[in-house]
Amino acid sequence: MSCKLIVLYYSRHGATRALARQIARGIESVPQCEALLRTVEDFSPSDAKLHDPIITLEELKSCNGLAMGSPVWFGNMAAPLKHLWDQTSPLWLAGDLIDKPACVFTSSSSMHGGQETTLQSMQLPLFHHGMLVMGIPYSIPELHTTKAGGTPYGASHVADSALQGLSQDESELAKQLGKRLATTALKLVKE
Ligand SMILES: Cc1cc2nc3c(=O)[nH]c(=O)nc-3n(C[C@H](O)[C@H](O)[C@H](O)COP(=O)(O)O)c2cc1C
Secondary structure, rough: OEEEEEEEOOOOOHHHHHHHHHHHHHHHHHOEEEEEEEOOOOOOOOOOOOOOOOHHHHHHOOOOOEEEEEEEEEOOOOOOHHHHOOOOHHHHHHHEEEEOEEEEEEEOOOOOOOOOHHHHHHHHHHHHHOEEEEOOOOOOHHHOOOOOEEEEOOOEOOOOOOOOOHHHHHHHHHHHHHHHHHHHHHHHHHH
């Protein structure tokens, strides 16, 4: 049996993508679980290279679970990701995503620049679709020690230009979230 978890993200400058990679590593640490990294189409003309395939509605429909990540854009999820959800009425009508586990992650340039509101903005469509939305429990030690990103609502990264990439705590919290998502999805598939 194989459990397929989609790690869906939008990232213009690579910070959210770095978190997505750690979530995928956490997913793949669980036997029988596979992480599919997917992105969405950009609106604005950009010469940024696409690092992963663009998601299809069919893939979303048939996954066993979903992690979704966006940069903080004015305290909210980025429009290209919101646009994807605005096309999911057929899945909502059919109840295709009901009871599938899901989690969210984000990156911002400042510590108090809207990570929690952005995480919550991504959770809203997941709740409407009947998904089982999960966060990070405080039993994970790094949630107590982090001096940067990482929240009970989801994984996060503060992309401070003085710092190089994800902190160890941010990275571990993202991996643990991916592992939790995969472990839950596997239990549900076996039910
Ligand atoms: C349109 C736009 C709006 C943004 N709004 C915020 C914001 O409200 N708070 C914040 O801390 N950073 C904000 N940022 C910075 C990004 O959230 C930050 O650079 C993030 O790490 C980028 O992620 P990426 O590298 O995955 O694109 C904004 C950036 C853009 C382009």
